[in-house]
Amino acid sequence: MTRRRAQEGTPVLPRNLHEPEDCRAVSEVLSRVGDKWSVLVVWTLGGGSKRFNELRKALGSISQRMLTLTLRALERDGLVTRTVFPTIPPRVDYELTELGRSLLDPVSELGTWARKNRPAIQDARHRFDAANHNTQRSRRA
Numbered sequence: 278m279t280r281r282r283a284q285e286g287t288p289v290l291p292r293n294l295h296e297p298e299d300c301r302a303v304s305e306v307l308s309r310v311g312d313k314w315s316v317l318v319v320w321t322l323g324g325g326s327k328r329f330n331e332l333r334k335a336l337g338s339i340s341q342r343m344l345t346l347t348l349r350a351l352e353r354d355g356l357v358t359r360t361v362f363p364t365i366p367p368r369v370d371y372e373l374t375e376l377g378r379s380l381l382d383p384v385s386e387l388g389t390w391a392r393k394n395r396p397a398i399q400d401a402r403h404r405f406d407a408a409n410h411n412t413q414r415s416r417r418a
Contacts, residue, residue, distance in 0.1 A: 309354050314339055314347040316384055319356065319373065323381045326360075326372035356380065 309315060314336070321327065321335045333344050348371055351357040356377035362368040373381075 309350060310356075310380060310384075312347075314343060315351060316387075318344075318347055318351060319377060319380055320384055320388070322357065322371060322373045322377070323384075326370045328368065328370055332371060351377070 310319070317336055317339075318332065321332060327335070329344070329348075332348075333339060333341065336344065339347075348357060348359070352359050355374055358372050358374055360370045360372070362370070
C-alpha cells in the first residue's frame with residue numbers, strides 16, 4: 278500500500294485503503310489458490326510428494342485433465358514442483374515448494390473455519406431461500 282510520510286508524530290496510514298494495485302494483486306492470487314481443486318491439491322501435497330495417480334485417487338472426483346491443468350498452474354505460480362525420474366515408464370512426482378508449504382496454514386485455517394461455520398451458513402441459506410420463495414409467490418399472485 279502507498280503510505281504518507283509521517284509529520285510531527287502523526288502515524289503513517291495508507292492514503293486510501295482501497296489501492297487498485299493491491300486489489301489486483303490479491304484478486305490474482307486468490308483466483309489461483311481460491312479455486313476448488315488448487316486448495317485440495319495443496320492440502321493433499323501437504324503430506325509429502327505424490328505421483329499423479331496418487332493425487333487423483335486422493336482427490337476422488339477430479340478428472341485427469343483438470344488435475345493436469347491444476348498442477349500446471351500451481352507449478353507456474355511456484356507452489357508445486359514437478360520432478361521427472363528417468364525410469365521406464367517415467368515416474369513423475371509432485372511436491373509443494375517452500376512457497377506452497379507456506380500456504381498450508383491459511384488453507385488449514387480456512388478449512389477449519391468452513392467446517393465450524395457450515396451449519397450456520399446452511400441455516401442462513403435456508404432462511405434466505407424461504408424468504409425469497411415467499412417473496413416470489415407474492416409477486417406472482
